[in-house]
Amino acid sequence: MEKGEDEATIGVKEIARRANVSIATVDRVIHNRTGVAENTRKKIQQIIKDIDYQPNLLASRLASKKVYSLAVLIPEVSNETDYWEAPLNGIQRAESEIGKYGIKTKIYLFDLNSRASFIQQTERVMADKVDGVLLAPSFIEESTYFTYRCKERKIPYVFINSDIPNQDSLCYIGPDLMKSGYLAGHLMSYGIGEQGKVLVVNISKEMDNHHHLLRKEEGFRKYFEDHQRANEIVKVDVRQTEYTALEETLAEVFSIHPDIKAIFTTNSRISSVARFVEKSAKEKLLLIGYDFLKENIEYLKKETIDFLICQKPEEQAYRGMMTLYQHLMLASEVEKVHYMPIDIITKENYTFYSN
Amino acid sequence: MEKGEDEATIGVKEIARRANVSIATVDRVIHNRTGVAENTRKKIQQIIKDIDYQPNLLASRLASKKVYSLAVLIPEVSNETDYWEAPLNGIQRAESEIGKYGIKTKIYLFDLNSRASFIQQTERVMADKVDGVLLAPSFIEESTYFTYRCKERKIPYVFINSDIPNQDSLCYIGPDLMKSGYLAGHLMSYGIGEQGKVLVVNISKEMDNHHHLLRKEEGFRKYFEDHQRANEIVKVDVRQTEYTALEETLAEVFSIHPDIKAIFTTNSRISSVARFVEKSAKEKLLLIGYDFLKENIEYLKKETIDFLICQKPEEQAYRGMMTLYQHLMLASEVEKVHYMPIDIITKENYTFYSN
DNA sequence: CTGAAAGCGCTTACAG
DNA sequence: CTGAAAGCGCTTACAG
Numbered sequence: 001m002e003k004g005e006d007e008a009t010i011g012v013k014e015i016a017r018r019a020n021v022s023i024a025t026v027d028r029v030i031h032n033r034t035g036v037a038e039n040t041r042k043k044i045q046q047i048i049k050d051i052d053y054q055p056n057l058l059a060s061r062l063a064s065k066k067v068y069s070l071a072v073l074i075p076e077v078s079n080e081t082d083y084w085e086a087p088l089n090g091i092q093r094a095e096s097e098i099g100k101y102g103i104k105t106k107i108y109l110f111d112l113n114s115r116a117s118f119i120q121q122t123e124r125v126m127a128d129k130v131d132g133v134l135l136a137p138s139f140i141e142e143s144t145y146f147t148y149r150c151k152e153r154k155i156p157y158v159f160i161n162s163d164i165p166n167q168d169s170l171c172y173i174g175p176d177l178m179k180s181g182y183l184a185g186h187l188m189s190y191g192i193g194e195q196g197k198v199l200v201v202n203i204s205k206e207m208d209n210h211h212h213l214l215r216k217e218e219g220f221r222k223y224f225e226d227h228q229r230a231n232e233i234v235k236v237d238v239r240q241t242e243y244t245a246l247e248e249t250l251a252e253v254f255s256i257h258p259d260i261k262a263i264f265t266t267n268s269r270i271s272s273v274a275r276f277v278e279k280s281a282k283e284k285l286l287l288i289g290y291d292f293l294k295e296n297i298e299y300l301k302k303e304t305i306d307f308l309i310c311q312k313p314e315e316q317a318y319r320g321m322m323t324l325y326q327h328l329m330l331a332s333e334v335e336k337v338h339y340m341p342i343d344i345i346t347k348e349n350y351t352f353y354s355n
Numbered sequence: 356m357e358k359g360e361d362e363a364t365i366g367v368k369e370i371a372r373r374a375n376v377s378i379a380t381v382d383r384v385i386h387n388r389t390g391v392a393e394n395t396r397k398k399i400q401q402i403i404k405d406i407d408y409q410p411n412l413l414a415s416r417l418a419s420k421k422v423y424s425l426a427v428l429i430p431e432v433s434n435e436t437d438y439w440e441a442p443l444n445g446i447q448r449a450e451s452e453i454g455k456y457g458i459k460t461k462i463y464l465f466d467l468n469s470r471a472s473f474i475q476q477t478e479r480v481m482a483d484k485v486d487g488v489l490l491a492p493s494f495i496e497e498s499t500y501f502t503y504r505c506k507e508r509k510i511p512y513v514f515i516n517s518d519i520p521n522q523d524s525l526c527y528i529g530p531d532l533m534k535s536g537y538l539a540g541h542l543m544s545y546g547i548g549e550q551g552k553v554l555v556v557n558i559s560k561e562m563d564n565h566h567h568l569l570r571k572e573e574g575f576r577k578y579f580e581d582h583q584r585a586n587e588i589v590k591v592d593v594r595q596t597e598y599t600a601l602e603e604t605l606a607e608v609f610s611i612h613p614d615i616k617a618i619f620t621t622n623s624r625i626s627s628v629a630r631f632v633e634k635s636a637k638e639k640l641l642l643i644g645y646d647f648l649k650e651n652i653e654y655l656k657k658e659t660i661d662f663l664i665c666q667k668p669e670e671q672a673y674r675g676m677m678t679l680y681q682h683l684m685l686a687s688e689v690e691k692v693h694y695m696p697i698d699i700i701t702k703e704n705y706t707f708y709s710n
Numbered sequence: 711c712t713g714a715a716a717g718c719g720c721t722t723a724c725a726g
Numbered sequence: 727c728t729g730a731a732a733g734c735g736c737t738t739a740c741a742g
Contacts, residue, residue, distance in 0.1 A: 011735055022713040027737065035711055058413045058456060059735035062718045099415060207367075298727090326681075366719055377729040382721065390727055414719035421721090514727045 073135035076109035090317030113205040122146040132324040133157040162212035175311040181216035196261025200235040203269040213266040256333040262332025264284035274299035308345040313354035418510035428490035431464035445672030466558040477501040487679040490511040517567035530666040536571035540578025546641040553615025558624040568621040617641035629654035663700040
């Protein structure tokens with residue numbers, strides 16, 4: 001209730017009047033610009049404090065010629081996966097909505113298979129002096145270092161696709177990786193008995209001990225533990241990501257474990273696994289993987305792939321951009337973590353899916 | 356990528372120039388106001404269409420004297436529960452942030468125990484011609500009718516606390532009631548064996564067949580089904596909500612079912628149940644209920660209540676207001692459903708909780 | 711170190 | 727039916 005103070009919204013003009021200066025001087029103080037006598041500054045600061053002045057951000061944005069530039073640091077669409085096309089679309093959608101309010105976007109693409117390219121792009125971002133960053137922190141250490149430098153410069157950054165917790169990001173928008181893997185485990189449990197072995201496949205040239213794919217694996221395993229399933233879980237990290245190398249690796253795994261009944265592939269490369277399965281498997285295997293990509297859908301249609309898990313990649317990026325915008329422009333509060341829904345795509349429902 | 360058209364943001368001025376009229380006339384057309392020659396109107400409309408004119412909403416809001424008034428339709432704080440204090444705080448927080456951008460808030464409180472009071476307040480809202488509504492649709496039919504009338508008048512409305520799906524609300528912000536009950540079931544399963552009976556208590560004067568508390572009960576039961584628990588579930592709807600009546604009812608239930616081991620109360624009235632239990636129970640019962648209220652916390656401290664489930668009531672209301680604001684002012688997109696986290700409060704962690 | 715003035719892209723009386 | 731002008735609350739050169 002309590003409202004009181006309805007004194008006709010106090011603004012720079014009123015502050016100027018009270019301080020006996022011009023609004024230009026008030027503006028200088030508000031923005032901590034130089035060229036104001038210490039006394040004047042103090043007096044104005046006191047008034048600002050007294051009346052608890054809150055600038056009108058709409059007016060501020062409208063009058064300002066300042067353009068905020070946002071850097072987007074995500075993987076490029078590769079011939080291995082065009083997953084990253086969707087986030088790119090989301091970014092463009094955001095751009096077209098907020099472009100006219102003084103937000104410019106600059107996109108920095110790196111090669112998911114090359115740590116070096118990531119580092120290189122972070123250097124470009126730093127050099128370009130941007131006002132906010134949207135990034136997929138695919139390489140944990142490098143991202144940590146990069147965001148550390150952003151923090152120093154007070155540049156806000158938003159993580160999408162995978163999170164690095166406690167990194168002081170403005171927020172994270174993307175899947176709950178653990179839950180997502182857990183769900184995969186759950187789905188898999190329906191299709192296999194207590195006996196069959198299951199295979200977990202992580203495909204990435206840059207696999208390491210804290211890769212985000214491992215969080216999905218962890219969730220997946222947790223399901224089996226929580227439900228005391230007896231199934232043996234075989235796992236393989238594939239670092240040679242070309243199809244022929246992958247085929248060779250999988251063939252070897254299957255020669256050792258011919259009784260594998262189901263495969264969980266922790267990213268969008270499930271189509272390559274499906275290709276192998278079609279070619280080599282004697283019996284129907286249960287396949288679960290990620291992402292609404294054309295080639296994945298093809299295998300889904302043919303029932304080689306049973307389930308695809310998808311987490312609105314376009315929306316992640318769109319939301320990320322809008323969050324940065326609102327933070328910069330409206331100084332509005334931001335929720336630290338925004339988990340995307342975990343969508344399950346099957347042969348029956350894929351036509352209705354929207355990213 | 357494609358951007359092209361960087362033609363220095365076209366605005367009313369440029370439209371006026373092209374149409375050979377003044378910007379006032381352009382403004383009239385943009386807002387479908389009367390008093391423009393049909394020819395002029397057509398010409399301007401064509402130009403607007405051609406250049407795909409998007410008004411600068413910041414400028415629009417700044418220049419406009421128009422004040423948007425938002426109605427808030429929620430239960431009053433009663434002597435039965437002060438749960439609704441928290442949402443009220445959230446509303447005030449929102450108000451203080453957006454008040455200066457031309458948003459005025461008017462609060463309409465109804466009595467949770469009186470359908471009539473709800474109807475009465477909806478009539479007042481309709482009479483007051485507001486521009487947006489935040490409401491807790493406690494009475495389903497009446498809310499449905501009310502929102503139907505809002506829809507007719509193109510007044511956006513946001514549900515909080517409980518949802519009525521497919522009602523064309525701008526969005527819902529609140530708990531996933533089913534999941535919340537399901538979680539309660541899960542928590543309860545830890546504390547009781549396969550034998551004991553469990554009691555579900557719904558306390559509301561206005562209990563009916565589609566009351567939202569029933570969705571929590573449903574989720575709760577579902578947990579027991581999904582996990583094939585043998586426990587018998589006894590249930591009681593308490594419509595006489597004063598403590599003495601409640602005590603009587605519970606005493607009767609316990610005389611019939613002396614082997615009840617645990618109680619799930621589907622709303623904040625758990626403290627009354629706890630009071631009864633302290634007074635009458637011979638052995639320790641497991642109690643689970645809702646909401647971070649002073650009296651509930653007291654029983655939590657004494658371990659009479661084992662778990663409280665809480666879903667950020669202040670945040671729900673704050674978010675709801677901000678969503679209406681952004682929708683009205685920035686025409687920004689809104690996600691249809693925003694589920695709040697399901698927070699579990701125990702004796703150990705309650706001091707750290709924030710609504 | 712300080713101020714007067716123009717301007718951001720709209721809306722709103724007011725006058726004709 | 728139409729337009730000139732002031733103003734929303736800021737920011738930004740520019741002049742002194």
